[in-house]
Amino acid sequence: MTDQRPYAALLAKGEDRRQRILAVAQRLLSRQGSRGTTIVQIAREAGVTPAGLLHHFESKEQLLHAVLDARDAFDEARADRMGDIVEELERVAERYREAPELVGLFSVLQMENIEPGAPLHDRFRTRYWVAVETLAEGIRRGQRAGRYRTDLDPTVKSVEIVAFITGIQTSWLLDPSIPLTEVFTEYTASLTRQLAPPSDTP
Amino acid sequence: MTDQRPYAALLAKGEDRRQRILAVAQRLLSRQGSRGTTIVQIAREAGVTPAGLLHHFESKEQLLHAVLDARDAFDEARADRMGDIVEELERVAERYREAPELVGLFSVLQMENIEPGAPLHDRFRTRYWVAVETLAEGIRRGQRAGRYRTDLDPTVKSVEIVAFITGIQTSWLLDPSIPLTEVFTEYTASLTRQLAPPSDTP
């Protein structure tokens, strides 16, 4: 467990501070966006000066990428053990309340980078299609297994589902008092009805 | 038709320029948001200097409100003659392509004002609930008329629909090549199936 690199203790301390900055940055960025958050603000809440922050991240944009990379890694780790998409969808609502500070990050930053040519535009666009394709593949799997009906386009349905999730996130961020669980159960229930093969209608 | 006010021609010219600024501002704001758009940029594209712009709008924030007011008035005029909500929903997709520059405005600015305490937070939150309530009232009307089944909560369903519209807007802004019409027809079709009373299943 002991680190054998040179200057191990020093580097460990730096890494610790680095993680703290990352955490603060994530929290602030997910509410105020990139343009609404200053390096000064992040540095202050992390207990460092702006110059100290830039010792760990060479620029604001690079810090932004680092935050997104951390989240991407976190999500990927969970995406591997994905089961039935409908069951998965039902669990999304829980995660909102368990970790509210994680929720807005992508939605907020994505909105700031809608314009083609925006610094993170391409990153978010490919991320979007990865999400859609992952979902579509889940549907196709269900279709091949005979659990889902085959007369609907997986991609089209996936675009719809991603849109719903994005939208409900925005709504919830704007006003956390919306009936989140009810809406989710309603939607997943209607999804199940649509996906179920027409054979079993007693 | 002729204006009898004093300085009529002058005022008309000013009003003209004012409208042009408003149009440019709307276009830019709907892609880059408020923080991503400077009055210098708006002024330049409208053919005025920043000072000239501030002659018509006393501050950047006031210009923002003016843009939003204009759009609100436009939307209200259309909301009055609203018919069946499903039919209405089908027409949304057309409007995206007819007037793409109108689309992102609210979504983008809303995202910038998610944080409670943001300058336009309250405005967007009440606007959100107005949208939900309008939709819910449309559902209730259909229920009373016997066209819709009565065993689903109008508010819950409305929150879902608003989420879908918000999300599909975001998706379309990020990548206009998504199968917009297909997704819309799919969703509205599934809505009709859900709303239809269980009597007619031949």
Added chain:
DNA sequence: ACCAACCTACCGAACACACGCTAGGTCGGT
């Protein structure tokens, strides 16, 4: 055990720049 060389973490001060906005003025129509 000691020491010089080295490295990492971090700060204080300053820089260049862009932003929103103001003050004062010019021009032309009424």
Added chain:
DNA sequence: ACCGACCTAGCGTGTGTTCGGTAGGTTGGT
């Protein structure tokens, strides 16, 4: 003469970033 439309010039502030420096832990040689 008056008024509205507009411009030029500039001010104050906040931003991201750079530069030079300090403190102190770490290393390898003697």
